[in-house]
Amino acid sequence: MNPQGERWTTDQVLALAPDEASRKAGGRLAAPGPWSETGADEGAVWGQCKGSGKKPYQAVVDIKGPAFKCSCPSRKFPCKHALGLLLLWAGEEWAVAAGEPPQWAGEWLAGRRERAERSAGAPSGGAPSRAPADPEAARRRAERRMQRIGAGATELEQRLEDLLHSGLASADRADGRGSWDETAARMVDAQAPGLAARVRELGSVVASGPDWPARLLEECALLHLLDQGFLGIERLPAPLAATVRSRVGLTTEAADLLTGPDAATVRDRWLVLAQQDSEDGRLTTRRIFLRGERTGRMALHLSFGASPTLGSSPTLGFARAGGPPCAGGAPIHPLDLALPPGLVLDADLAYYPGARPLRAALGERHAPAAPGPVPPGCGVDAALAAYGDALRDDPWLDSWPVVLTDVTPIPGRDGAGWQLADADGESALPLDPRCLGRTSLWQLAAISGGSPITVFGECGHRGFLPLTAWDPTPVSL
Numbered sequence: 001m002n003p004q005g006e007r008w009t010t011d012q013v014l015a016l017a018p019d020e021a022s023r024k025a026g027g028r029l030a031a032p033g034p035w036s037e038t039g040a041d042e043g044a045v046w047g048q049c050k051g052s053g054k055k056p057y058q059a060v061v062d063i064k065g066p067a068f069k070c071s072c073p074s075r076k077f078p079c080k081h082a083l084g085l086l087l088l089w090a091g092e093e094w095a096v097a098a099g100e101p102p103q104w105a106g107e108w109l110a111g112r113r114e115r116a117e118r119s120a121g122a123p124s125g126g127a128p129s130r131a132p133a134d135p136e137a138a139r140r141r142a143e144r145r146m147q148r149i150g151a152g153a154t155e156l157e158q159r160l161e162d163l164l165h166s167g168l169a170s171a172d173r174a175d176g177r178g179s180w181d182e183t184a185a186r187m188v189d190a191q192a193p194g195l196a197a198r199v200r201e202l203g204s205v206v207a208s209g210p211d212w213p214a215r216l217l218e219e220c221a222l223l224h225l226l227d228q229g230f231l232g233i234e235r236l237p238a239p240l241a242a243t244v245r246s247r248v249g250l251t252t253e254a255a256d257l258l259t260g261p262d263a264a265t266v267r268d269r270w271l272v273l274a275q276q277d278s279e280d281g282r283l284t285t286r287r288i289f290l291r292g293e294r295t296g297r298m299a300l301h302l303s304f305g306a307s308p309t310l311g312s313s314p315t316l317g318f319a320r321a322g323g324p325p326c327a328g329g330a331p332i333h334p335l336d337l338a339l340p341p342g343l344v345l346d347a348d349l350a351y352y353p354g355a356r357p358l359r360a361a362l363g364e365r366h367a368p369a370a371p372g373p374v375p376p377g378c379g380v381d382a383a384l385a386a387y388g389d390a391l392r393d394d395p396w397l398d399s400w401p402v403v404l405t406d407v408t409p410i411p412g413r414d415g416a417g418w419q420l421a422d423a424d425g426e427s428a429l430p431l432d433p434r435c436l437g438r439t440s441l442w443q444l445a446a447i448s449g450g451s452p453i454t455v456f457g458e459c460g461h462r463g464f465l466p467l468t469a470w471d472p473t474p475v476s477l
Contacts, residue, residue, distance in 0.1 A: 008063075008371070012340035013086040015476040016066070018076050018277055018284070022083060029084025032095055038088070039099035043368070045089045046105040047096070049081045059085050060105040062112055064368045066338050069108050077305065078338065145191050149248055152190025153227040156199070159183055160220055160227075168213040171206045180206075194249035198223050222396055242353035243394050254361035257350035265348035265363050268292035270299065271372045272339045273403065273456045274467035274476065288339050289401050289456070289467070290349075290360075291375060298401045299349050299360040303337050337362070341456075341474035344372035356393035358401075374470045377405030377454055380420065380427035387459045399460025404429075406452040409444045420464055423452045432458075432465040440466070440477040447471045 017023040029035075029049060036056065038047035043064045048056040051072065059070040059081040068078040078086075089096040101109060163171060180203030187196035202223070205216045229236065229244040236244065246252075257263060270290040277286050288301040339345070348363035378386070383402040390400040406423040409431075418441055421428040435441060447453060447469050457466040466477050 008086065008090050008340065009342070009473050010087060010090055011473055011475050012342050012371075013083060013090050015275055015340040015474070016078055016086070016338045017083055018078070022076055022078075022080055025080035026083025026087055029080060030087035030091060032088065035085070035088060037102065038085070038096045039101065040089055040096045041098060041101065044101060044105065044109055045085055045096060046101055047085050047088075049084065057081050058104050060101070060108055061086055062109060065112070066369075067112060068338070145250075148190045149192045149195075149250075150231060152187050152192045152195060153230050153248070155186065155190075156183065156195060157224065157227050157231075160224055163220065168216055171202075171216060179203075192248045194247050195223075195226070196249075198226070226396060237355075239353070239355040239393075243355045243396075246352065246354060247396050252352055254350075257352065257361045258348075258363045263350060265350045266292070266295060266297070267346075267348050267366070268294050268297075269372075270345045270347055270349065271375055272341050272343045272345070273375065273401070274341050275339055276467060286337070288337070290345070291401075291403070293344070293372075298358060299351070300358050300401070301337070301349075301360060301362055339369070341468045341476060342372055343369040345369050354394065356390045356397070374454055374472055375403045375456070377403035377456075379422050380404065380407065380429045381422075383429065383459045383464070397460070399458035399462075399465065401456070402459045403454065403456045404464070405454045407455060408450065408452050409441070409448050409455075411441070411445060420455065420466075429459070430463040432460070432463040434462065435465055443475070444469055444477060447475060 014023050014026075017026060032038075034050045035047045036050070038045075040046070044060060044062050046058075046060040048058055051057050057070055057072040059068075059072075059079075061068050061078075061082055068082040070079050070081045072079055072081055074080070085096075100106075180199055184196040184199040184203070187193070187199055198219070202216065202219055205212055205219055208215070226244065226247055229240075230248050233241050233244055258265065270292055273289040273291055275286065275288050277284055279285075284305050286303045286305070288303075290299045290301065291297065292299070345365060346367040347365040349360040350363055351357035352359045352361070383404055386402050387397075387400040391397050404420060407420040407429075408423065410419045410421050410428070412418055416436060418431040418436065419428040420431065431441070444455070444466055454470045455466050456468040457464050469475050469477060
């Protein structure tokens, strides 16, 4: 560790990698051989890495962000050079000597500091102020969108009614999936992306295995509940109305959460529990789970960026602070915020409104990130109760984040039916079938060695999806 306590572990560095290929490629660059002019100070690491060309790649990492910059053409973020540099720095203190950054690294770091200082001068200290908008024009646009979504919800209700009248078996016709795709497209036209996503899920349930009609009926019931909630939204309590708006796809700008007239931030020491990237075509979604040391509140930070598989296309869409990028317009930028599990942030968070707030926007940071402790957790029964309480407030929740402590992974026969059992053997929680067959389950068993461990993940109706285990340092699964 350096004097500031900011030198990361190898596992924390690898948790930043966008995929397994990047982890392996970064690991091959974690030796002094390809590196020259390396150095580090209390806030950054830099170096030049020999590549296939004559000119070495220049890589620099702001470890207080963290944030990354490299002169290589890779669209992955962070790239293998940034990962290799961090692994070299994390491995041995002598491998990267202390020093002053060269001009090319210093200019980028200085630019980041200037932008941070301008952001700190915003009204709430966490987000830049925006030019005042025409409130009357904004009100008219909001009304028109509410009308379009209402029309879409009414049309969707008719589609569900027709399905029930003709019988669930009719959904298994040859043109069944195409019909759902067409309905989803109409929800997109109605500016209700949340409804569109749920309609696509209906199409994927049809003929998806045993008991698919029962699962289809369950999903139809939840979609009907959401439709009716939106059509009668003026009669709902304010927190539940906010949940319904977010579920149909109406978003709140992060800047409004941090600087608006109703802004309310929560300052705490937030422990990073997990970071998870997922790709959906041209879009990469990064989910970072945090928990407050003082408040005990869970939080989810979402960010969106260009998929690493896109190549060099610069104009695929524009990113809104309150939601994912949309087609057309300005470029989708690479993901900027990366926080490996195990770090603690002294920062402000602003929660998005809802009956059971979870998603949050990151505001002002009051100190550099530092390594944190193994989080306290609960048993299986308490985890199920936490999910049940959250589901009572938001019936459309798939899962709720929880930390399980003193649980032991138990493999099922032929690698199926894994469970996490309490140390006393009284209760056990099945693992989510979506993670069966992954090597991460055997990694979890290896970390445990048959002994109780601490695991963070999502507890939901499918089971428990493990994301991070502590050994005693955090290991991403």
